[in-house]
Structures are given as C-alpha cells and as structure tokens.
Amino acid sequence: MSRYYQTTPIYYVNDAPHLGTAYTTVVADALARWRRIAGDDVFFLTGTDEHGQKIDRASAAAGLSPQEMADRTASRFVRAWSELGISNDDFIRTTEPRHHSAVQAFLSAVNDNGYIEKGSYEGLYCVSCEDYFTEGEAVGGNCPIHGKPLEWMSEENYFFKLSLFEQKLIDYYEANPEFVRPLTKRNEALGFIRSGLRDISITRKAVQWGVPVPWDPGHVFYVWYDALINYATAIGYGTDQERFGQWWPAVHHLIGKDIIRFHCVWWPAMCMAAGLEPPHRIVVHGWLLVGGEKMSKTKLNQIDPVELAADFGADAVRYHLLRDVTLGSDGDFSYEGMVGRYNADLANNFGNLASRVATVVDRKCGGVGPAPRPDSKLAQAATSLASASASAWADFAPQDALELAWRLIREANAELEATEPWKMEPGAAVDGILGDALEVLRLVAILVSPAMPTACAELWRRIGMRERLSDQRAPEALEWGAYTAGAAVEKGSALFPRRSS
C-alpha cells in the first residue's frame, strides 16, 4: 500500500470562503477520494492561515483580538467544507500550539544547518501603511494606497539563504520532470529559478502576530514562512518524527497559480535547508473566473459556495467545478453554465438512466436486480472506459475522468434504445439487458463518487449493492460483472430533479 498525502493551501482568514477557495478544496477532495478508492493510505489536509499583519490590523479595526477574529473566520471555513462534503482528515490552524512547535523546530533546523543569517531589509516604506512596497508597486514614488511619498527604510531581520539553492532546485526539477504540473507552470517556476535567486527575509520585527523566532524572541516569522510549514506540522514534524517519516515526502500539494513561487521555489528550498526531501508533487490550478473576471470583493462578483450548494446540492456544484474546469487552466463560472451542465449531464443523462432502469426492473423483473452478462455488448466498452477514467483520476485530470464516465452512461442509454427491454416479455433476455444496465450504474457510481460522493452512495444503495461504496477498491471493483444480483432495486425520487432555470 502506498501513501498519498493531499494538501490544499491553507486559507487566509481575512476573508470568508468563496467559490474560488471552494474550487481548490473540492478538487483536492476529489483527488483524495480517488486515491482512497485506488487503495492508497490517504491523509487529506486543509486548514487556515491566521498570522500576519493583515489579521492583526483587521481584528483591531473590528474590535477583536486577532485570535477571536481568526476563530470566527476559521469556523466559517470548517462549516463551508462540511456543507460541500469535504473529507479532510485534519484541519490545521497556524495559531495552534502544535504548529508553533513545528515552525520553531523546522526553522531551528534550517538555522542550525547554516542557512539563516542576520541582515537588514531595505525598501520603500509607507508610514501610514506601516508596510513596505516594491518599486513596481509604488506610484510615482508614492504609496499606492495613501498617495504619500514613500521613505527608504531599513529593518533588521533574518534572511533565508535562498540563493544557495538555485542549482539544487534546478537539479531537482530536471531529475523530476513531473514535480510541478502542468508543464507550463513548471516552466514558469524553473524559469524564475534560472533567472537567479536572491536571499529573502523571513522575519518581521514590527509585527507581533506570528510565531516568535526561538533564538531571538523580538522577531516573529514572516507569515509565508510560517504558513508553508503547516504541511509538515500536520503529519507530526517536530512532535512525532516517526509519523512524519511515514507521510513525507509522499505529499501532493494542490495550489492556485498565484502562489507558485512560494510552493515551487521557496518551499522545496526550505525543505532542503531543513534536511528534508522536497515535496513529491505540486499540482497547479488556474483561477475560477466569473464573467471572465477574477472574483473579488470590489467587483461584487464573489459567489458563496454554501449558498450555491444549498441551491443545487453540493454534489452538483462539485461536479460542475470538476467537469467544466480543466485542471491547470482558468475556468469560467456562470449560473447558466451551472444550470446547463446540471440538466444535460446530471438530470438528463445520469439521473434519468438510473430512473429508467429502476422502472423497467420494477415492471419486468419484479423489482429484483438481475445479473449482468459476461458477454454483454457493454462489457468491452465499460472495461476500457472505466480503466481510462481511473487513469485520468490518477493523472490529476478530473474533467477527463468524468467525461469518460459519461461516455459509459451514453453507451448504456444507447444500448437500452437498441434493445427496448420495456417491450419485451419478462425472461432471460430482459434480465440480461437490465443486469448489464445495473452493472454500468455500479461502475459509474464508483468512477463518479470522488466528484459526487453523496449521490453516488445513494445510487449505490438503490441498485441494491450490499457492500459499502467507500469500501470499493480499484481496479478490482471496476471489472465487469461484480453487480450483486438478487437484491431489491429501489426507484426513489429523481436523483437530480431537472431544473427550469
């Protein structure tokens, strides 16, 4: 059994979850769910990033302590993921004691290895913002927020000697072509590394809301350095090295394209500096756009995933995100697209197939599911499509995995049209046809369950499967013929009621 450790970024608690963060989390969840089916020992982590100046200020403005503010927002994430059926094994928060311990242990190791040195950070500083800006951000030498002149300031802090890892990173990338996916993002990260790496400051003195530097308590770690280490914390870094060793480096990070540098450059270098293997794989996804634009508070185009799930059902939202966004590319969300996909794929194809099969089984087979035929016309297509779908899941291509499952659904619908069992007298011929159709539903339920766990479990129950869907293991469970005949088939209400709008 191999181990598979799936992570999402930890979400910053300055904002409630929106459809963009939900997209990331749903994709990670589906990937993790597939790996469980594939028989891997899976650990799936998500959580929240709670330190830093922004939280410090926002909480003060709201009349709360930073911790109160973090508690409040973190609970919204927990609830949202619950509503969306996210199967995370742990939820890490960077303000937890275990994380403070891990950060201090991790960076002490980096320090002991000689990769941290004291220096001074210099840059353009806005007194009103109490923050630094790059020259690119400055507008005519003025603060882009306040419009006031920026001052050249310097601050004593600690630097991570990132520059020493330039060649090591290049070597690692070249030795592991699949390290970052898709390829274009890998090239982007590698190009950045090749252009030359500078040391980076990793502590802040002006900010107090963070993890103190163990050897110099007047400083706290810069929030990004603290945040990345969550991936190590959750599997026992610094507290349970044996457990850590079981899961590291079998980690698969799913991230958005906006945080490539932190994950694809800083983080592997940090791991090397701490004496660890770099992460096994980083999968980069694009942005979920609305009307072609990025979701943002100011554009008022943010979509609440909890509301959307309340409207369409969590499974349908998950399906749409996984099916209509090519992992790695930007996707565009629209209400019309959501409805269109729902009706076409879920109500008309999938749900209706389940419905018509159940009805004919009821009329022609006394409501008892018959056995599929080993030599069914559908067997060959089912075997190859199921196999291809499984491969797509394993290859981080949910959109392909689902498309292939739907091809199987279409095959089954077409076969029913061709044979018209509803016109036949009860008997072996009808039994065979419907046994085949039920077998297709069984296979589809497995293949689609990472995307729609609740609906697939319900279908699984309705067709009379006795074992639990969650206990199915690919590839054995995807072999043709495992439908357990003789059980009552239940029609039930529509799995996905068709929508008019």
Add this chain to the structure above:
RNA sequence: GGCGGCGUAGCUCAGUUGGUCAGAGCGCACGGCUCAUAAUCGUGUGGUCGUCGGUUCGAGUCCGACCGCCGCUACCA
C-alpha cells in the same frame, strides 16, 4: 524589453514523435421511441485548424515573419 504560453465548428474544448486529424460534448435541424426527470436514441448542420511565407511526397501537427490575447519578470497574502 526579456522569458513562456495561447489563437481548431455558434459555445466549451480534444487533437503523442507530421501521413483516416479535421474530432467530442453542448447548441441547432430532421427523424425514431415513449421505459424514463418533455428525458432518451439516430442522422445531419457546422471549421480555408489566427495571417502570410517556408521545409516536405505530405503540416492544426515542424521553421520564420506578422496580427491578436495572456502569464511571469520576487519578499501582499
């Protein structure tokens, strides 16, 4: 400016190393069916594969130029 990517049917997109590669789904049109959630099945519509050259027996598929769009070019998470 530098590096990288993209531009294929109305829409969303597939198209390994050049030779059934001109495709899928949706949409639309026509026909069949009526078991099913007015669902389904079949047939068809539809593209000079961004433009112009080049290499080749043969190019969405390689090379060059050009047009249009986009990403990255570091310490905001």
